[in-house]
Amino acid sequence: MKQSILDKPHSGRGQNSVFDREFCVDGIEFELPGLREDPLGLPDLTEVEVVRHFTELTRESYGVDNGSYPLGSCTMKYNPKRNDKLAALPGFQRVHPGQPAETMRGIWRVMYELQLMLNEILGMDAFSLQPAAGANGELAGLFIKKYFDVKKEKDRKVILVADSAHGTNPASATMAGFDCRIISTNESGTMDLEDLRSNLRPDVAALMLTNPSTLGLFETNITEIAGLIHANGSLLYYDGANLNALMGIVRPGDMGFDVVHINTHKTLSTPHSGGGPGAGPVGVKKFLQAYLPGPVADYDGEDYFPSVDKEFSIGRMKSGFGHFDVLVKAYCYILTNGPDGLKECSENAVLNANYLQAGLRDIIPPVFDRLCMHECLLNGDLLRISAYSFAKRLIDYKVHPPTLVGAGCVYFSDDLGSAILIEPTETETKADLDRIVSVFKMVWDEVLHDAEFVNNAPYSREISKVPMASKEVI
């Protein structure tokens, strides 16, 4: 643990460049209620101390720029530097959202074109770029229950979610005022249609589905599922976290989804920045377009401008206009790749996952013995030590642990307690993948020889292993 910024000896100078020769603040009487007399307790450091402190902290962190990061469901692909650079253009970064519309046409143009490109990639009819992240996109999508209100079907109070669903799905359902019902997974790893049918009652507003699922598998029965849902008058919701498997190959809209969200910080390569900001555009079919959160970007053949459907829109998801600084990187990504490039991304993402699955199957076989999509779910039961401990040893070989219980945000039911979800993404080379496989095998060998040694890994970091679900020290 490095010295805290609060514990650094205060130089006693602070930022002495906060002044303006033309405004002397010394004599001023501040006519405000509740003037403070005591110090706040902020540190007073010199600029070089601040730079050194935070530079040091970055050096105890790890990103895609540092190496493989096969965190399943998080799609940690390369984040192109050119996108960072262009997002920082003053004509984007230094624009105030309150400026007159005619002084920010370029903003609305980028957003408008991005909406259209997302329509095409996902097979939807309209997008709103408002939501701040995937979960916020989900919530926006679920707020579209207003559609049922308008249709006077107020009794649709239930959202169906798969048992393997990401935690945000049920949480969003609750936040949108719904109850959840869980649909189980069958032996082959896809949705149990029987269970679905038995839960599909008139109170169901929507089924939320990730496809490929968080088990890395394509829902082969998707058309049947869509048929069932629509026959029930319900909506089919697409959690686009795993879209990276499908670009240019199959589109959620064509599979029958009515509402979708995507995470630009996954499929579209925008940096996740240690937690965010991300962006979670929400898209719909035509009949739901009016409900989108606004403002959305619009175009009248001449100008680009914000617009919102005053009557039906579910309203604003946040202040401002969506994470423009993030969205513009997604826009750059699509433009750079083009249609063929995007398709190749998805092809290679799936290729890489299957290559890893094949390479690792001797020591960690797949949970479901079939081809996977962009990530593979492996069975850690045979590992002799916990998947958690196994993964920690990878750190010493500069491979970020994959997703597993206790690491990563995916939810595994009890019978998948030792499952490991690996998503290499398409930007790993064959050499990278071969290295990952060999690192896994090396650790596997180490376990055979000295399980205790592996159990106490990692050894190369500032701190030692943190046990799963450690208690906070107050």
Next chain:
Amino acid sequence: MKQSILDKPHSGRGQNSVFDREFCVDGIEFELPGLREDPLGLPDLTEVEVVRHFTELTRESYGVDNGSYPLGSCTMKYNPKRNDKLAALPGFQRVHPGQPAETMRGIWRVMYELQLMLNEILGMDAFSLQPAAGANGELAGLFIKKYFDVKKEKDRKVILVADSAHGTNPASATMAGFDCRIISTNESGTMDLEDLRSNLRPDVAALMLTNPSTLGLFETNITEIAGLIHANGSLLYYDGANLNALMGIVRPGDMGFDVVHINTHKTLSTPHSGGGPGAGPVGVKKFLQAYLPGPVADYDGEDYFPSVDKEFSIGRMKSGFGHFDVLVKAYCYILTNGPDGLKECSENAVLNANYLQAGLRDIIPPVFDRLCMHECLLNGDLLRISAYSFAKRLIDYKVHPPTLVGAGCVYFSDDLGSAILIEPTETETKADLDRIVSVFKMVWDEVLHDAEFVNNAPYSREISKVPMASKEVI
């Protein structure tokens, strides 16, 4: 040693985004002599591989952003981030030097104002910003021997340099077509006036002097020296590498120097970037102004523009206009500090060096027992191990070794073979200095207990100690 970029397995894809849909290059017949058929042998990597490779290399390097860097004579002070940012403005960075003058007035304005500010700081009458670095500034300064040609004093073929002079001084003298004569240092660490007098013959074009000297001491006899030099019809040359001690306190021009150069990457905080680019503005008194290398920046009360004295100028030192990208950071530095700030920089630089000298004197006493200027020269003779080995152990405590024989570019004569030149600079806090002292003392204790252990340091880096003057392995 990390894997070389040339040894990385080639992905075989390369930079496939080098194309323009409107220009198909496949069918083209290139009508050029000597078309190549074999590959050059460059690696074909993907972008993320390139990013990871070089990110990793940065992580095995060390800059001021990482901690104390008290390399004597190099003035490794904090390099303000704001300056880097502003130097990258497209209106600076993306300007072609061949543009019409009226499309780059802002460039010439910055350069003109910088020239004036340097005049004021150094007490000179005119500056040229052309030279690429300090040594290039020296050379420019020495090319001003043209003055003697014009005066028909062609026999002035000798440059006097102090025995402690930086290697560039004699090397520049040779490159400018001079011979060197060395003036020795007396017991108190300043120039031996007797020796100077005896070498001051009619063949002397100039005396080059660093003041404070590379021994960290102010030449107390400077006015006398200037008198002697001028009485001999010679010029007094100021190597401004150590200007950081003097800003706002005493000016080379006022001390009698006729020609000066400075290193912006020392006194004026421009990053040294692992070797360069730096910048070495050269300044002169009025009677030499016409000889400056050109173009210099000029101003007619309305416009800013390049100008050069066609008759007398020594010519161009390089293509383009001087390292504008570096110079603009020096300009920012001066503006940010203002006159009082610059003076305080020098005060604190000298304060810090003396504080270190005082703190270390128990274990490493000063070579000359007097107050030092911005750097202190300490005597490593009592250290029991070589200063070189001692310094290597500092690395393990994250202190960059100071300048000494075998490390750093300063030249020490034989009797100073174990001297250590420490220059903390003004941007180190008292806490930083206290830490440096305590690290020295810790290592000192270690030497007492286990000299062999210290002799084999460092232990915390990718490689072990590299012996002094190691032979190259081919």
Next chain:
Amino acid sequence: MAGSYNTHSEQTRSEMLGEIGVESIDHLFDDVPGEVRLDRTLDLPQAISEWELESILKSHSRCNQNVDDFSCLIGGGKYNHQVPAVVDAIVSRGEFLTSYTPYQPEMSQGILQALFEYQQLMSKVTGLPVVNSSSYDGATALVDAAWMACSIQGRKRILVSSAIWDEHREVLDTYLEPRGVKISMVGICNRTGGVDRNELEERLGKEEFAGFLFQSPNSLGIVEDVEKINRIIQKSDCLSVLSFTPLLSGLLKTPGEMGVDIVVGEGQPLGIHLNAGGSSLGILSTKDCYRRFVPGRIVGKVTDIKGNLAYSLVFEDREQQVARDKATSNICSNQAMNAIRACIFLGCYGEAGFAGLARLNYAKAHYLRDRLGTLKGLSFPFSGPFFNEFVVGLPKSAGDVLAYLTQQSIFGGLDCSQKFGLDHAILISVTENLSKSELDHFVTQLGEAIR
């Protein structure tokens, strides 16, 4: 083949397919039913090179004016404060920028520490001990606080000052209505522009609310008397929820010191670019006793197997990945890097600088207010104290005045006509970024505009 970031040559792909035991890339997608597969190429522009991309984006960006080229007197919740270059320099480092949520504490002590320090420094600014490691923005943080109040109090009714930002009000509606929370409003005092404390007292006396949400400076720029308002709230069984500008703590007692229960705020002023209304930072802070109601990530200290302290995400049983439909919120990705921006910002300014910044904002805004006082035809409808933003009444249409100013390269403020009984009025904001000569120029130009 196209795409700048794709890796494999055709040959490598074949090799890999061989290892997998599949004949072609197509077969990898056998699970996808044929009838839904896309049988054409996506209708998108063809791939482009880096320089083409750059020229397109630069051209789009040039279709916008920006606050470097214009004097910006627009505020309204987002402000053109200086973003220290140090902030950009640090957050662009790949170790931070390209990392995911730090699920592996062993790999991420640095970023966890930075987030922890954000919580600590922000706690100094709010005066309350608990800070989450970010909500999306000021508006959603207000929603979060409202829902916290409802959960804590077990009551789905909240009372809201009518002088919160319009956008915040809209966002409250979006989130709370579907969840069945009823929102009631309290008006302002027409003289001062602050919350109508009599009405507040009356409403609180009559009905039970989970919390009273108010804002300072409010949407008219008026700095509320938080202590007085709080005293009124405390007489009822209702939580006080303040949405504030963090910079205010440079001058005033912290909201925590003044007794607020939940403090939220828009963190954009703390080192975050305007981003055309893009990503910002939601600050959320509260008392220890309400910790388990807090949404989002929290970083805390745990011990590693050797018993040494280490930073880690903690208290996850509130969060969606564990509590699922019982979670305090669905938030997963948040605004981590913007929280770190705020942390570095506070580190850069420090005690003295932060106070100095607040003072300078005050001084400049009051200078402008005084100068405008000399212009004939303007009015200042509210007498309450203000910080760096205030309302000016105009003798003619705000739209026309602002349009004129735009032509003079001035973003002159936000139109706030027809609100709170105002006729023609604009909300003007001043930051340290405006020089005296820009302010003087603005006065001249506004004078022209209203002639």
Next chain:
Amino acid sequence: MAGSYNTHSEQTRSEMLGEIGVESIDHLFDDVPGEVRLDRTLDLPQAISEWELESILKSHSRCNQNVDDFSCLIGGGKYNHQVPAVVDAIVSRGEFLTSYTPYQPEMSQGILQALFEYQQLMSKVTGLPVVNSSSYDGATALVDAAWMACSIQGRKRILVSSAIWDEHREVLDTYLEPRGVKISMVGICNRTGGVDRNELEERLGKEEFAGFLFQSPNSLGIVEDVEKINRIIQKSDCLSVLSFTPLLSGLLKTPGEMGVDIVVGEGQPLGIHLNAGGSSLGILSTKDCYRRFVPGRIVGKVTDIKGNLAYSLVFEDREQQVARDKATSNICSNQAMNAIRACIFLGCYGEAGFAGLARLNYAKAHYLRDRLGTLKGLSFPFSGPFFNEFVVGLPKSAGDVLAYLTQQSIFGGLDCSQKFGLDHAILISVTENLSKSELDHFVTQLGEAIR
């Protein structure tokens, strides 16, 4: 007290003075004779804050047009090639940017390796094994090479093609004249625009020179037939020194393969910004046998005390810090970070990309040349082969034509009238950065300009 980067409070200063045993800051400067001390404050503008600095510099920068806003057809040695964003991202990292020359190999393996890889990759491009880790720029590298030739040959006479850049010629004069080196010139063939090989052969037959310095593409854009020229040189006892554009190796055999002894070049096209004529990169490369004549730093491999390989500065006995007045050069600070830029640039493009880039430059330049061929009134005075730059003869004053184009937001080229018997002429350069529509627009506008 002022200054943004100063550290100590007055109190700290007193404490420290106490430790030193000196009464006041002033006494620290007792060695400075009173009569020369400055008895006033420097007459400089007062200190300013970060935002004031930013606004001043932005305002200065806006007084310049730049190649984002203009179509740039100016070359002449510096070119508007794309600088990959990756390059900027890496070199701005503090570990590289804020380091000094890597005197301590144990602390600096990373930067030493980057410089070593620069040498390696550049050696691929030049086709010669030895590369220094930079000269200042193309012009001073040419000086370095000239001096190397003189030293190697023990002869202070060099022969130079008259079709090298004017600036390079000026720089040669500046450095070589004081050192007593005599420079003679060889003209060009008026038909092709290339070196007049007959004259060359004649001169070399008659006199003894240390080296012949020539450039390709030369200052008229003509790609010289290096092999043929070299064959002529080899018949004499004189070294061949070529100044070339590294991009040419994307298409052609390397100079080394073609038998050149010393290759120099301007490295700016390789990932270095134009910087208004600011810092660039001097490439210098030669054969093994001439290694000890090379100026500047060289990174090589040594062994540490455990016998493991390590990177280090090597062969320092040639350099000023050791050899002092006997050094091969006085260079100390060099262009290290620009060399690393070139290294990353070559890494980004790689074999395929580097060739692709050269091809694209050729293709675009030849497209433009062909399109211009359709305009009446233009002439193309030279028939020699060109790469991405060529001379166009105009029916009227080049100054007027360029001024017209500037008004159309086009930097139309460099005036090269009155040189080599040209009347009105401009040198036009094309890079990948110009789109077809920009080139077409240029044709139209040039047509307008010469009407």
